Amino acid sequence: MLLLHEKYKPVVRVLLKAGCCCRCVLRFCCVGQQDPYKLPYEVCEKVNSAGYEFDSVAFSVSLPPQFSVREHALWLFIKQEVGQQLLKKEEIVRLKDVYKWIIHPLLSEELGVPMDSKSLFTVSVVFAHPKTDGDCHFLATFCPDCFRPAKNKQSVFTRLAVVKALEKIKDEDFCKHFPCPPSSSEMGCVTEEIQCVHAPVYIAGRYNKYSRTLPQTPWIIDGERKMESSVEELISEHLMPAFKVSHFNFSSSGREDVDVRTLGKGRPFAIELVSPHRASFTQEEIKALQQKINQSDKIKVRDLQMVTREAVAHMKKGEEEKTKSYSALIWTERAIQENDIQFLNELKELKIFQKTPLRVLHRRPLAVRTRLIHTMRTEYIDQHHFRFYLKTQAGTYIKEFVHGDFGRTKPNLGLLMKTTADILELDVESVDVDWPPALDN
Numbered sequence: 001m002l003l004l005h006e007k008y009k010p011v012v013r014v015l016l017k018a019g020c021c022c023r024c025v026l027r028f029c030c031v032g033q034q035d036p037y038k039l040p041y042e043v044c045e046k047v048n049s050a051g052y053e054f055d056s057v058a059f060s061v062s063l064p065p066q067f068s069v070r071e072h073a074l075w076l077f078i079k080q081e082v083g084q085q086l087l088k089k090e091e092i093v094r095l096k097d098v099y100k101w102i103i104h105p106l107l108s109e110e111l112g113v114p115m116d117s118k119s120l121f122t123v124s125v126v127f128a129h130p131k132t133d134g135d136c137h138f139l140a141t142f143c144p145d146c147f148r149p150a151k152n153k154q155s156v157f158t159r160l161a162v163v164k165a166l167e168k169i170k171d172e173d174f175c176k177h178f179p180c181p182p183s184s185s186e187m188g189c190v191t192e193e194i195q196c197v198h199a200p201v202y203i204a205g206r207y208n209k210y211s212r213t214l215p216q217t218p219w220i221i222d223g224e225r226k227m228e229s230s231v232e233e234l235i236s237e238h239l240m241p242a243f244k245v246s247h248f249n250f251s252s253s254g255r256e257d258v259d260v261r262t263l264g265k266g267r268p269f270a271i272e273l274v275s276p277h278r279a280s281f282t283q284e285e286i287k288a289l290q291q292k293i294n295q296s297d298k299i300k301v302r303d304l305q306m307v308t309r310e311a312v313a314h315m316k317k318g319e320e321e322k323t324k325s326y327s328a329l330i331w332t333e334r335a336i337q338e339n340d341i342q343f344l345n346e347l348k349e350l351k352i353f354q355k356t357p358l359r360v361l362h363r364r365p366l367a368v369r370t371r372l373i374h375t376m377r378t379e380y381i382d383q384h385h386f387r388f389y390l391k392t393q394a395g396t397y398i399k400e401f402v403h404g405d406f407g408r409t410k411p412n413l414g415l416l417m418k419t420t421a422d423i424l425e426l427d428v429e430s431v432d433v434d435w436p437p438a439l440d441n
Helices: 007-018 022-028 066-082 093-111 132-142 158-167 173-178 231-243 283-293 309-316 343-344 398-405 413-417
Strands: 060-063 121-128 190-198 200-207 248-252 261-273 298-306 324-330 348-355 367-384 385-393 421-431
Touching: 060 093, 066 132, 066 158, 066 173, 121 367, 132 158, 200 231, 200 309, 231 248, 231 261, 231 283, 231 298, 248 309, 248 343, 261 309, 283 298, 309 398, 324 398, 343 367, 348 398, 385 398, 398 413, 398 421, 413 421
Parallel strands: 060 121, 261 421
Antiparallel strands: 121 190, 200 261, 200 298, 248 261, 324 385, 324 421, 348 367, 367 385
16 A cells, blocks of 8 residues: 655645646655556557567657646646645656556556567557647747757647746746646547557678679669669568568668679678568578578579678778779770780789769769779780789779779779770679678578
């Protein structure tokens, strides 16, 4: 049985006289234990229909901003009736906490899982009240700086704005424009939104691309698809139904052109699967998904695994410092002999300056970037062709280094060989990032 401290009797009397419910009486008497608030009544929001798999639930609630106004009015009423020294405003138990104490056991019992504030699965309930703007409007007269229109906000009377205004407004001004105590509301709150969300899941791996007509991401120009598929889609089309998601975000350690293959151990990539309805997989199940993806003759993936969000950031670290290796089939306008290309084998750490290539200038800012060609190696084929192997700093435009991009890359292979040169085929041989961890699969 709960016994209130003797000093709170005046508070109980004035609150009951004002028409407060028993729970608000307990709040203003600073009762911080949960059990007294858990009176049995019909309240349990069911989330089973959302179709998520979860082993715990985090719960959040958003209450109408006018609740802060009405609570402030009750606080001023108590100060007037029993004196302001009896209790401090910050000691009042938050209404949001009380609601959670009521709803948590009901949700837990109904769903059969524990409530956990750190759970990856969250149920959010947003309440609204039709008189919120009307009850808060007077605050804008005294504190106009607190209420600024904002994008994606239907009303300027947000909870934070109202709380900020209540901290500024003088007690006498408040009491002149809002009843203390507040009158009983004729209308109750309405549930504006119930949202179930699971934290994102991240899948990482490396991919090889064997087609010269396959972009990394969907190639759509002016609403028209230019290529049938993409690396991103060939991977995600198997992951999305397995994790039961409708949206994802794809990222990778650099990208190759549509006509460039990616060989060797492949290019690191990560996929963020947004709000998955299923999030728990064994490594064997992930391996089975990898095998499904690898049924394609255009791509292959390896080292497929679930990773953390923090681990994905590692993929992007040191983007400028990492190296990449390429092989290319080169054509030269001038007839050459084997000894005409041997000098390239001796060049080390060649510094080049590249203006943003013309072919990407529509989507990247104009700049001059310094890059290093660490090593070069050649294999003579005939008078107009040779195989060219390069190890370069990440971010080097290989095609432009070969043909010069109308002098926008200096020096370039054509200048070094004193002829016009171009790439007929280009392959990425390695992306030197030790991520994600290699698996025995």
